[in-house]
Amino acid sequence: MIKLNKQNLYFLIILLIATLFLIYSYKSLLAADIKTFIIFTILALLAETLSVRLVNDAEVTVGFAVFIGSILVLGYEVSIWVAFMSELLCEIRHRIPYHTFFKKITNIGLYIVMVGGSGLIYERLGGVPGYINLQQNLFGFLALILTYFLINVGLLTIGLSILYKKSIKYIFSTTFKWALPNYIALAPLGILLAIIYINIGALGLLLFLIPLLVARHSFKLYMEMKKVYLETIQALATAIEAKDPYTRGHSERVARLAVAIAEELKMDSDFISNLQYAALLHDIGKIGIPEEILNKPCKLSEDEFSKIKTHPALGASIVKNVDFLAQASSFIMYHHERMDGSGYPVGLKGEEIPLGAEIIAVADVFDALTTDRPYRKAWRLEDALDELERSSGVQFRPAVIKALKKVLEREKIWKDAVN
Known part of the structure; x- marks a missing residue:
């Protein structure tokens, strides 16, 4: 029997919300354009595979831009399944060890909740899948980005706080303080992805991949630079000793x-x-x-x-x-x-x-x-x-x-x- 401690309760709540989103959106998946669904799932899988590791075992990816584009093109209900399939395939690719099974399944659930929650807010504020007009629905776009950020950082901060027995303030300041500027930088790429796909089609996505990979490479270089700094200092300390x-x-x-x-x-x-x-x-x-x-x-x-x-x-x-x-x-x-x-x-x-x-x-x-x-x-x-x-x-x-x-x-x- 699973002991219902804080960590397991956190897992169960995330999984319950994610399951409800999947059940609610299943009919929309059956009616969706399969080609578009597959394209966005592959894009999301590619983006999530190219992750950059941070402290506290957290990771950052450029997948946010793909999920934003998916919400704008397919709608949040189908995008829930894009998130589910891409993250599931990503975890299968890494061959989930048994001792981390619940953690990995919860991670998939987090993506479903992020995409579902932010997309739901966007459409309730007038957003229409397949139609983009920044002037008419600027507030909806901003709400989409902010809600995704708050759900992502909020739930991950709480989860890491429980896991490492650190304060929420400490986890946020050491791991996610930089995250909002990162989201703001990636959001235009998500909107650009949607505009390209709606107006040009699948071939136009090749143009999108270039700035997406550049964004990922830039952040990877930044994290590697911090790692080199620390390794240089450790080498100096060893020389002293x-x-x-x-x-x-x-x-x-x-x-x-x-x-x-x-x-x-x-x-x-x-x-x-x-x-x-x-x-x-x-x-x-x-x-x-x-x-x-x-x-x-x-x-x-x-x-x-x-x-x-x-x-x-x-x-x-x-x-x-x-x-x-x-x-x-x-x-x-x-x-x-x-x-x-x-x-x-x-x-x-x-x-x-x-x-x-x-x-x-x-x-x-x-x-x-x-x-x-x-x-x-x-x-x-x-x-x-x-x-x-x-x-x-x-x-x-x-x-x-x-x-x-x-x-x-x-x-x-x-x-x-x-x-």
């Missing part, structure tokens, strides 16, 4: 924990991206520190420690002139400051210290305490957390310590933090 075998993997662990803390604090996606970059590179300034100091197995002299204290400012100066790292530089610069003003390199205190720097400081110290160093063995995880809590309000911001504790308790990453 090559000087000190005891800190191998330290930057990635700090980045992972810092991001989790920021998510717990409900920070937005831009902040989290900058924080991740800064956390990966927080020790980049150690490039300028002699290896004999970094690897010294006993206590540092005052002169040696004064050299160590230069690494935050040196690190910030290295990254501040790189466009996509400029905002991360202040987090690197101040991650050794303390709430009581006794930190370095400037001696900031309290709220003067950027929150991102505070988060990195907590993640940095936690990881340092729980891993072996040349001068001591790793602390027990519980002891490390107790030590951080004792320093709350003196060295660290209390809100960040509380967030760390919640992250460790909720996500159970005690072992991940040190492995």
Whole structure:
């Protein structure tokens, strides 16, 4: 028996609405022009196959433009079946594993609900399949686009929020904040598709495929550029740690924990991206520190420690002139400051210290305490957390310590933090 938790309830509601749409529109499918139906199904399948993966296992496609065109040409009832058949064939092509069966079926249901809901609104506002007049029904076209966007992003945000146990605000800001401009950019292509098909026919769709593929390629390049940025930063972090075998993997662990803390604090996606970059590179300034100091197995002299204290400012100066790292530089610069003003390199205190720097400081110290160093063995995880809590309000911001504790308790990453 299937347990009716939030996730299963979400699946059932989507599938119920989708099933009702399919039953309601079946008679319209039987009366539809089969050639046009097949053409739009193939176009939608092609568009959905050429998807671009985002974070949180979400994907973006140019299928929106095809579904808009289908609604305008065939009407929403037949377009429901275009969505159903194209998505079903797409999932069959990927050979659905049993453990993801309900998730994939729900994904098909989401497309049916998006096309059915937005198309229904469009036709209720005066839209007529096969007839396009932007001047007469501009409000209907805008409602079609907006409704599709709201259903798509709204339902996916709720679903991912349930799946990953994150807030709706966080899922939206990290995954879908860019989506409305993307929909606005693709909507004219959908209208163009409908106009071409109505006036020229199937051969005219070859003209449509060019801008459609260009739009998909442009977005793919954008996502790949972001991936290259992150991989470049990770390579730099690895190069830094090559000087000190005891800190191998330290930057990635700090980045992972810092991001989790920021998510717990409900920070937005831009902040989290900058924080991740800064956390990966927080020790980049150690490039300028002699290896004999970094690897010294006993206590540092005052002169040696004064050299160590230069690494935050040196690190910030290295990254501040790189466009996509400029905002991360202040987090690197101040991650050794303390709430009581006794930190370095400037001696900031309290709220003067950027929150991102505070988060990195907590993640940095936690990881340092729980891993072996040349001068001591790793602390027990519980002891490390107790030590951080004792320093709350003196060295660290209390809100960040509380967030760390919640992250460790909720996500159970005690072992991940040190492995």
